[in-house]
Amino acid sequence: MSEDRTPRDRDQIISRIDTSVPHSARVWNYCAGGSDWYEVDKQLVDQLLADYPSAAGLAVASRQFLGRAVRHLVREAGVRQFLDIGTGLPTGDNTHQVAQRHAPDARIVYVDNDPLVLLHAEALLTSTPEGSTVYIEGDVRDPDTVLAAARETLDFEQPIALMLLSMLGHIEPGPAAELVQEYMSRLPSGSYLVTCDSIDSPAMVELNVHYAASGAAPYYVRSREELAATAKGLEILPPGVGPIPDWHPDTAAPAPLDQMDQWGLVARKP
Numbered sequence: 683m684s685e686d687r688t689p690r691d692r693d694q695i696i697s698r699i700d701t702s703v704p705h706s707a708r709v710w711n712y713c714a715g716g717s718d719w720y721e722v723d724k725q726l727v728d729q730l731l732a733d734y735p736s737a738a739g740l741a742v743a744s745r746q747f748l749g750r751a752v753r754h755l756v757r758e759a760g761v762r763q764f765l766d767i768g769t770g771l772p773t774g775d776n777t778h779q780v781a782q783r784h785a786p787d788a789r790i791v792y793v794d795n796d797p798l799v800l801l802h803a804e805a806l807l808t809s810t811p812e813g814s815t816v817y818i819e820g821d822v823r824d825p826d827t828v829l830a831a832a833r834e835t836l837d838f839e840q841p842i843a844l845m846l847l848s849m850l851g852h853i854e855p856g857p858a859a860e861l862v863q864e865y866m867s868r869l870p871s872g873s874y875l876v877t878c879d880s881i882d883s884p885a886m887v888e889l890n891v892h893y894a895a896s897g898a899a900p901y902y903v904r905s906r907e908e909l910a911a912t913a914k915g916l917e918i919l920p921p922g923v924g925p926i927p928d929w930h931p932d933t934a935a936p937a938p939l940d941q942m943d944q945w946g947l948v949a950r951k952p
Contacts (some may be wrong), residue, residue: 698797703897707796711771713741718771734889741940747926751876752780763842767847769794778815786812791832793820842870851901859911887940908929916949923947
């Protein structure tokens with residue numbers, strides 16, 4: 683874990699939190715049933731879901747997809763290392779909890795640059811004695827810095843799973859795909875990419891126009907082709923690119939319709 687923050691450090695971090703406009707990490711936390719949000723975030727979500735109820739389950743779908751993907755990679759692929767960028771605010775069954783439940787020696791590096799996430803991460807992200815869970819402050823757009831910091835915990839001679847869940851939408855699709863390809867080019871053979879994002883259904887396009895109008899950082903939805911472009915040169919695992927509730931579901935029951943506009947994939951680097 684990161685070293686303890688002094689009161690002065692914490693005051694400086696808190697001073698960076700803007701409660702006057704909605705923020706994606708807090709909005710997502712509210713949607714997932716968390717408690718780390720402000721009234722401005724709640725008001726926006728309540729307004730958007732009143733107009734676009736088909737998006738109500740996207741955050742829950744993303745969290746469930748994370749759990750199934752990590753479990754699969756640990757148990758079926760033997761992965762023991764995870765680089766989770768855009769961690770978001772900790773909730774139940776974070777990457778390290780799922781991975782270390784099945785492999786206590788798993789090593790996880792979390793990366794985020796949101797001040798509220800930073801405050802909560804050190805208190806909530808723990809590790810088994812056999813493994814390691816580390817949080818670093820960094821920006822996904824700076825792979826040199828992120829990967830240099832990750833090397834202090836992860837063995838880059840062994841496979842690493844890169845987790846980019848519901849966060850690349852803050853970057854336009856073309857540059858986002860190139861950025862993911864840059865990360866994967868620096869990871870060893872046998873590494874994996876796990877990613878998901880909002881698909882460009884009419885409802886999601888309109889919702890995100892209204893989301894940006896609130897003053898929040900714009901979020902760019904993806905077409906199927908744009909999402910698949912993040913895995914260029916990789917082997918996409920079955921069932922391919924599609925709604926994340928359909929990725930190795932735990933039950934045969936149909937997924938709620940309000941989860942189906944979050945699409946994703948899991949892919950392996952040859």
